[in-house]
Amino acid sequence: MAPLTGSLTRMSRAKENQAFSDCSRDPKTIKMDPSVQKHFTVIDYVIFAVLLAASMGIGLYHALTGGRQRTTQEFLMADRSMHCLPVSLSLIASFQSAVAIIGVPAEIYTHGTQYWFIGCAYILGLLIPAHVFIPVLYRLRLSSAYEYLELRFSKAVRICGTVTFIFQTVIYMGVCVYTPAFALNAVTGFELWGAVLATGLVCTLYTALGGLKAVIWTDVFQTVVMFAGQLAVIVVGVQQTGGVSEVWRKVKEGNRISTLDLNPDPTERHTFWTLGVGGVFLMLSLYGVNQAQVQRYLSSRTEKEAVRSCYMVFPSLQLALALSCMMGLVMFARYCGEDHSDQLGSTSRDAMVIFFVMDMLQGLPGLPGLFVACLFSAALSTISSAFNSLATVTMEDLIKPHYPAMTEARATLLSKALAMSYGLLCLAMAYLTHLMDDSVLQVALKIFGMVGGPVLGLFCLGMFFPWANSTVRSGGRSGSRSGFGFLGIRHREHRHSWLSSTRPLPPDCRGVVLSDDMTAAIQAALGNVTLSRPSSGLKRFYSLSYMWYSAFNCFSVILIGLIISFLTGPMKEEDVMPGTVYPLLGKLLCFLPEHLKKKLCCVTPLRQTFSAQQRQPPQHKGNNGLVSPQEDELSQGETHSFLPEALTPFVEHETSV
Ligand SMILES: CC(C)(CO)[C@@H](O)C(=O)NCCC(=O)O
Numbered sequence: 001m002a003p004l005t006g007s008l009t010r011m012s013r014a015k016e017n018q019a020f021s022d023c024s025r026d027p028k029t030i031k032m033d034p035s036v037q038k039h040f041t042v043i044d045y046v047i048f049a050v051l052l053a054a055s056m057g058i059g060l061y062h063a064l065t066g067g068r069q070r071t072t073q074e075f076l077m078a079d080r081s082m083h084c085l086p087v088s089l090s091l092i093a094s095f096q097s098a099v100a101i102i103g104v105p106a107e108i109y110t111h112g113t114q115y116w117f118i119g120c121a122y123i124l125g126l127l128i129p130a131h132v133f134i135p136v137l138y139r140l141r142l143s144s145a146y147e148y149l150e151l152r153f154s155k156a157v158r159i160c161g162t163v164t165f166i167f168q169t170v171i172y173m174g175v176c177v178y179t180p181a182f183a184l185n186a187v188t189g190f191e192l193w194g195a196v197l198a199t200g201l202v203c204t205l206y207t208a209l210g211g212l213k214a215v216i217w218t219d220v221f222q223t224v225v226m227f228a229g230q231l232a233v234i235v236v237g238v239q240q241t242g243g244v245s246e247v248w249r250k251v252k253e254g255n256r257i258s259t260l261d262l263n264p265d266p267t268e269r270h271t272f273w274t275l276g277v278g279g280v281f282l283m284l285s286l287y288g289v290n291q292a293q294v295q296r297y298l299s300s301r302t303e304k305e306a307v308r309s310c311y312m313v314f315p316s317l318q319l320a321l322a323l324s325c326m327m328g329l330v331m332f333a334r335y336c337g338e339d340h341s342d343q344l345g346s347t348s349r350d351a352m353v354i355f356f357v358m359d360m361l362q363g364l365p366g367l368p369g370l371f372v373a374c375l376f377s378a379a380l381s382t383i384s385s386a387f388n389s390l391a392t393v394t395m396e397d398l399i400k401p402h403y404p405a406m407t408e409a410r411a412t413l414l415s416k417a418l419a420m421s422y423g424l425l426c427l428a429m430a431y432l433t434h435l436m437d438d439s440v441l442q443v444a445l446k447i448f449g450m451v452g453g454p455v456l457g458l459f460c461l462g463m464f465f466p467w468a469n470s471t472v473r474s475g476g477r478s479g480s481r482s483g484f485g486f487l488g489i490r491h492r493e494h495r496h497s498w499l500s501s502t503r504p505l506p507p508d509c510r511g512v513v514l515s516d517d518m519t520a521a522i523q524a525a526l527g528n529v530t531l532s533r534p535s536s537g538l539k540r541f542y543s544l545s546y547m548w549y550s551a552f553n554c555f556s557v558i559l560i561g562l563i564i565s566f567l568t569g570p571m572k573e574e575d576v577m578p579g580t581v582y583p584l585l586g587k588l589l590c591f592l593p594e595h596l597k598k599k600l601c602c603v604t605p606l607r608q609t610f611s612a613q614q615r616q617p618p619q620h621k622g623n624n625g626l627v628s629p630q631e632d633e634l635s636q637g638e639t640h641s642f643l644p645e646a647l648t649p650f651v652e653h654e655t656s657v
């Protein structure tokens with residue numbers, strides 16, 4: 001019985017692979033059959049224009065009200081006065097782009113609902129940032145998250161973190177701006193580069209005019225549009241398929257409902273372990289230490305408000321995930337696994353999603369426009385966060401330390417110019433994305449893991465291991481390099497393996513997709529099987545699921561950092577800058593006697609040195625309004641050292657005068 005089922009599955013997979021490989025030459029060339037091209041009505045264009053105009057309007061409003069964006073505190077940190085509701089909506093918007101809105105349904109349509117289990121990772125992936133990262137980072141009153149790395153280690157580690165963040169974000173925003181433009185082009189024939197230019201320019205403009213306040217408030221508006229667009233597609237789709245029960249029957253028949261896959265194999269692309277455990281590290285690298293998010297926590301009025309906003313992300317993120325997964329299922333029920341790559345002139349699953357959506361929404365005036373607005377909202381909110389956070393780190397980490405005497409007016413002007421230049425760079429990056437061929441979701445998640453993972457490792461090393469010393473600079477870097485090398489470049493060889501895991505289709509849907517030459521199909525599949533089954537240990541290591549990149553790179557950096565620290569003489573507790581260590585081991589090992597804990601150097605309490613209650617409202621002009629300890633150090637020309645405790649309240653006092 002078992003061998004029979006196995007061979008049947010293999011046969012249907014073989015057929016599918018054949019169907020895919022037939023047309024997998026240039027997935028990014030869209031030569032769509034004009035007869036199936038969808039058209040926008042006037043009302044669709046109006047809705048789209050309203051989105052852009054409203055975003056611009058919010059930007060202008062914040063440019064002309066409040067402090068009129070005349071200080072870097074206002075432009076980059078929103079005066080540290082935000083409430084938790086806008087912050088939480090802005091937090092989901094940062095990493096929820098058109099990539100997820102198109103990529104997740106494409107994933108569900110092709111591989112079933114296994115991806116949905118990433119929702120389990122949201123629990124720890126948000127609790128840990130709320131109770132570990134936010135308290136440490138907020139109390140240090142930073143502007144850039146990477147300042148932490150200097151306080152804890154050294155200037156070089158900080159620069160390393162900053163440069164890595166810039167690298168990650170620049171590539172990612174290329175994907176973000178490209179995806180919706182590509183989608184729109186594929187289906188309506190709308191000029192691809194025209195759409196890229198429009199998004200990039202509008203976004204650059206409102207970000208450069210209105211600063212972080214505009215970014216956060218446009219995020220709120222855009223998140224609502226995003227949810228509305230997805231909801232509209234689902235409602236229409238369910239109606240066209242014949243109701244919820246019909247949708248359920250079809251996806252069930254089509255084998256799209258995945259059960260919990262507990263396969264421990266780390267090379268398996270999506271299992272509960274890769275998604276639910278590997279995903280936690282992905283979430284930590286995004287919601288714990290990524291500047292875009294940290295900047296939002298830091299812009300909150302109080303620490304409590306920041307923690308609350310992190311909690312509020314949970315339901316919204318679950319909703320976003322559920323909507324995109326349901327969209328995939330509804331699409332599957334409606335189109336029964338059809339392919340359409342011939343009509344579409346592209347094998348991109350992402351383009352197909354748009355094709356289906358536009359097809360469903362045809363003849364319902366305004367809805368295609370709403371969906372396109374939804375895609376562009378998602379993209380705009382992500383890119384604007386990227387521009388603003390890039391401007392912040394470039395200013396705070398790369399420029400200000402070298403020009404401590406820069407006037408506030410000049411610093412603000414420079415920050416605006418930086419936001420602008422990153423906007424233009426983003427357009428160039430869109431072109432690079434044009435040349436990639438992988439599903440956009442996978443590209444984005446790989447970037448997060450490959451580049452974000454090592455940075456997460458540096459933060460964890462600093463926060464949880466008081467012994468780690470500043471020599472980690474070299475360790476961290478070589479660690480992250482090994483991360484890129486091992487897990488980035490080699491993955492291409494194993495692309496076949498995820499194609500071959502495509503779920504089989506039900507009998508009555510299969511004909512559309514599959515070609516009929518069975519022997520060729522079986523040969524192709526066998527070829528894939530041998531290719532994707534790693535023959536040696538190393539090869540097996542290279543085919544690690546991309547969902548593990550973040551965790552793997554994080555642990556590599558921690559391990560290398562610890563080894564180097566112990567070899568070069570571990571840091572003493574009294575040398576560690578107060579407030580930079582989270583007493584994780586002390587909390588985990590609470591059952592140990594005091595003296596043992598002390599020996600393990602894990603009792604450093606999280607000091608309330610810079611508590612929110614103590615803080616003065618940033619009303620002063622000059623500098624960036626707040627003198628943080630490292631600026632004090634910098635002006636004395638020191639790279640790093642520990643700030644005498646007695647000095648801290650003094651600095652606090654002095655700046656508030
Ligand atoms: C970041 C996660 C994993 C959080 O659920 C999700 O939003 C996602 O898959 N994002 C993909 C990247 C993007 O949408 O741009």
Ligand code: NA
Nearest residue numbers: 093096378382
């Ligand atoms: Na977004």
